[in-house]
């Protein structure tokens with residue numbers, strides 16, 4: 001697998017490459033705009049050029065890159081004005097990724113806010129159909145993330161993703177980002193080789209394994225089926241090392257990128273800070289047999 005982490009794009013998206021290399025990443029995921037703001041300035045042309053030049057110099061070293069869409073976006077909201085704002089923000093995320101030449105955009109399906117799963121999913125499908133129709137010929141693929149199912153979050157059942165991908169019916173523009181922590185707390189076991197095989201077979205039947213375009217590798221602070229979204233360092237949570245060994249040794253994922261979204265640093269009792277991406281990546285690489 002191609003292993004990496006989410007990296008800060010502060011000061012310019014191209015700066016994420018050097019940060020990723022320093023942490024020992026072979027791939028990197030970024031946010032191209034502030035995660036908690038609706039509006040952001042367009043990326044200036046000189047920054048786009050700088051990004052493309054930097055990306056070219058890192059090819060084969062830190063590559064490929066994935067963009068994560070802002071958390072604020074909720075096309076499943078029960079409030080029409082939030083749906084409208086979210087549709088604009090989603091379009092903007094797609095435009096930014098396309099401009100940078102990044103092919104995968106990880107996207108949270110959204111939260112139905114009490115209107116019910118069916119109503120929420122129908123809104124997500126409608127919004128994605130619209131944005132895909134409005135961006136013909138684009139390379140960016142929207143990768144629906146598997147969610148933990150906190151609150152009224154959609155996407156924690158494989159059936160949700162299966163429904164959305166079938167309904168949207170744009171295989172060249174859609175996909176899935178498989179988050180290990182979220183799938184596990186959503187209730188699907190992946191800890192043993194047998195449980196992993198069973199869960200992946202279920203995913204294949206309901207969604208299709210070929211829909212998986214990238215992974216988030218996170219251990220979990222909470223147990224199976226708790227529907228909680230709290231990431232832990234690799235091997236130190238309820239998933240444990242074997243869960244990750246199941247993924248990194250599965251030849252089907254040999255060319256897939258996987259990104260850590262685990263805490264960046266850890267302090268010991270003396271207040272010394274350790275950069276944890278390198279530690280987590282080393283753990284993952286050690287598990288490859």
Ligand SMILES: [Zn+2]
Pocket residue numbers: 068106108145
């Ligand atoms: Zn996410």
